Amino acid sequence: MKRMLFWGMTILSIALAVCTASGQEDMTFVDNGVFDRPQRPPAIFEHDVHNETAGLDDCAECHHLYDESGQKLEGESSEDQTCADCHEIKDVGRKPGLRKAFHNNCKGCHLAEQKGPIACAQCHVR
Ligand code: HEC
Numbered sequence: 352m353k354r355m356l357f358w359g360m361t362i363l364s365i366a367l368a369v370c371t372a373s374g375q376e377d378m379t380f381v382d383n384g385v386f387d388r389p390q391r392p393p394a395i396f397e398h399d400v401h402n403e404t405a406g407l408d409d410c411a412e413c414h415h416l417y418d419e420s421g422q423k424l425e426g427e428s429s430e431d432q433t434c435a436d437c438h439e440i441k442d443v444g445r446k447p448g449l450r451k452a453f454h455n456n457c458k459g460c461h462l463a464e465q466k467g468p469i470a471c472a473q474c475h476v477r
């Protein structure tokens with residue numbers, strides 16, 4: 352019995368480790384589970400493929416960190432956190448609400464670079 356428990360736990364922890372490690376490699380869309388009643392299908396976003404194609408090496412381009420005074424911390428990133436860990440549904444001071452945060456980040460860059468989708472249905476694909 353003890354032995355079965357031991358192997359059970361071992362297999363479980365290996366499975367967990369594998370899942371966490373491949374978290375963003377397998378990402379094909381942005382999880383919309385943080386929104387109460389999502390109005391749209393989740394946005395297409397193949398994390399690693401997207402960032403390679405777009406030539407984004409700096410994780411903090413999206414996973415940013417700021418100090419107390421709202422100064423962006425260069426060379427540091429918040430990739431271990433989800434956007435919703437910091438952004439609430441509504442705006443808080445200079446921190447945009449969650450939907451705005453995603454849209455300004457994604458569409459903002461696509462507009463500036465004149466590359467990548469900006470129409471609703473191109474990201475929220477049914
Ligand atoms: C560049 C990609 C992109 C475009 C273009 C875009 N969105 Fe989004 N949108 C996102 C992402 C990413 C999220 C965050 C979670 C998710 O839905 O995957 C989001 C979230 C949302 C949400 C909150 C979650 C929900 O489903 O209720 C709404 C509403 C929304 N978008 C509507 C729109 C509308 C309307 C347009 C067009 C005017 C649009 N979006 C264009 C990427 C995009």
Ligand code: HEC
Binds near residue numbers: 430
């Ligand atoms: C173009 C924007 C963008 C860039 C650049 C980017 N990411 Fe992400 N990443 C995202 C988004 C969006 C999510 C989903 C966040 C959410 O669900 O709130 C995510 C999720 C993750 C997650 C899973 C986090 C979690 O807790 O769910 C990891 C790990 C991660 N990214 C690592 C990285 C690393 C490492 C880099 C740099 C090599 C990087 N990312 C660059 C946008 C980006």
Ligand code: HEC
Binds near residue numbers: 413446
């Ligand atoms: C560790 C906390 C934290 C995380 C995680 C975080 N943000 Fe932010 N974000 C902030 C703060 C704080 C501000 C306001 C900065 C200021 O004072 O101007 C901000 C501002 C923004 C802005 C407006 C300024 C700008 O850079 O254009 C956007 C857009 C944004 N965040 C998108 C995102 C997205 C998308 C994610 C997830 C990939 C994310 N944020 C993850 C804390 C965070």
Ligand code: HEC
Binds near residue numbers: 397401453457473
């Ligand atoms: C800093 C710039 C930048 C940010 C931030 C960014 N993108 Fe992009 N995105 C690009 C560029 C550049 C392309 C065009 C790549 C190419 O085909 O040359 C692109 C292309 C795309 C495409 C087309 C298919 C593909 O994967 O190439 C989708 C879908 C997309 N982006 C979704 C998103 C979503 C969703 C977000 C926010 C979570 C986001 N992007 C954030 C720069 C960005």
